[in-house]
Amino acid sequence: MAIRRRDFLKAAGAAAVSVGLPRLARGADSAGIYDLERFGNARILHMTDTHAQLNPVYYREPSVNLGIGEMAGQPPHLVGRAFLDHFGIRPDSADAYAFTCFEFEKSAPRFGKLGGFAHLKTLIDRLRSDVGGAHSLLLDGGDLWQGTGLANTMQGRDMVEVANLLGIEAMTGHWEFTYGEQVLRDNLERFKGEFLAQNVFLTEEAAFNDAVAFDKATGRVFKPSTIKELGGHRVAVIGQAFPYVPIAHPKRFTPDWTFGLREDELQKHVEVLRRSEKVDAVILLSHNGMDVDLKLASRVTGIDVILGGHTHDAVPQPVAVKNAGGTTLVTNAGSNGKFLAVLDLALDKGKVSDVRYHLLPVYSELLKPDPAMAELIGKVRAAHVSDWSAKIATPDRLLYRRGNFQGPMDQLICTALRRELDAEIALSPGFRWGVTALSGQPMTMEDLLAETAISYPETYVQEMTGAQIKDVLEDVCDNLFNADPYYQQGGDMVRAGGLSYACTPANAIGNRISELRLDNGQALEAHGHYKVAGWASVNAQQGAPVWDVVAKYLRSGRMTPERLGPGVTLKGVDGNPGMVGQG
């Protein structure tokens, strides 16, 4: 169903912001959403975490995205109506549908799918031609090469071709690293833009063995930054890759490299760019996640804007963070190709004098797909996707993934793992990628791969004690809710099937998880032994790929995510605006 232009104009406005003084303009209907007023002398377009979704998608934003302690009620930890109220978005608008979970099922048929690279291409070309080529720059924040069966099979080669046609000039990475060094380097050979990462270094052993690096003196594996001439000014873009690649993923993919936040190295690099290179603006293209970026902005000086990703937070306005050197704006631009961020800068000698920021939803029904990109997408898909187009199931309910603790899509995966692998408990990673399936619409293998396609998909079945299971839950929960964002890795809570528990996010590690019970109501015994199935382990596993296990279950005609126990009961978060109901 096509959105009506009139509907849309009423609905969609654009947020504008001045440095240090956010100004709300959302809801204005004086111009089309994509007709941006000219501002400043340089335009940076930022996309991030598209997860290789070449075609438009449905993607339901979270109903649970809790902020704890100082982060409670602060962006990005607002959901549903609290989000709409905070940003002044009308509840019945297209923007409400794009940015929040508010009445998602009602709005999805009305406003349609978002994103798609052919639609993105049309929008990007238009926004660049509006300001003239020498005034614009296109950046990608990473997680571009992973998220679909096609990208996984082609190890990101398809996405490099797409990125080249799109005109991405610089990117950083996260899942890109999970194809291993050789594939990464081969892909980067073909990539016409630059891959930037100030925070990836050779391990001491690799440096000793003379491994390949961008800069042997510092041990930096990749170029840390690039300087672009924009509108007669010099703009530096520094890349910040996901800091915890060897922890969050199997270390075997990146044995020679060590990551981390590298705050000191970043500060020094900013100073070199400012003093020696005399740049007029410094942009950090970050895959830290929003909470980490907010803290980093308060400590590192000299960065004008952090264009952020990783945590998939679609935040309409930048957050202005004060630090010892001035103010840094922090953004996060959502995921799955749903949004394109437009950063317009008024550049002066040695400084950014003013800024406008728009996070534009990519409404696929309002944008004509670019023919050349549509053709390329058709070409790269043709070789593989026909094998994956047959229907394997029809969901009897909305299946979405995003949420701090659980979602029906992961519940279904957990149920399939338990049934197919005959386990009492299933654990499934709290990924934030993976698109939303509507009730009653056919689901194909391609759809299932969009929830599961990673380079370490092997399933496992192992015996664990109750104490070990609790430790895993505590450990992952601390990645979400540690009071210090630098100890957070992003992502959501590991999903548990066949197991219910209570969680008190505000407690310290070791004291958040309680009341663990199996589906039959029995309390989990610390010394008891349980058969646990799972996938995406950081240790090497031998089981069948998770997509085959889940597909087998679905093909048998069973489609219902089982949940016999109460699931996750949250404690101490009543009234938190990062939560709509329990979840």
Added chain:
Amino acid sequence: MNAPPGPLATRRLILASVALIGLGNLPFGSRPAHAANDKYPEDAFKQKSQADAIKSLYGRSAEPSDKIKLDAPEIAENGAVVPISVTTTLDKVTSISFLVAENPNALAASYRIPEGTIPTVANRLKMAKTTNVLVIVEADGKLFSATKEVKVTVGGCGG
């Protein structure tokens, strides 16, 4: 290698120039030559808790100091070899010690710093679990400290 000596090479030189007194959780064979005049602090390495180890090693307590720069990862990539380094602008440094609060024996390493040596130590410590790393710097007869939590995680991702 023709490349100019970078930080890695420098660090090796620095390590070579300081006298090693002991490594808590590693097999410890011979007594280091440079520490000839100092007795190996056997008792301190045997203590379980941080407080007892400090008491045994120094006999008094330390004050936090912002002149100590403790560099450690927020989240360890491998708990078996966590890179931790310390440098300080304090004058007259005579020793630098590393303690890991929840290791079976808290004292991990203690270095005697001879006069005229740049007070910088980089080492890799084995950590049993998420806990604080405490560094003690002895300077001009006084004790100073800095601490940082290092998380040792089972791994697994969201994003």
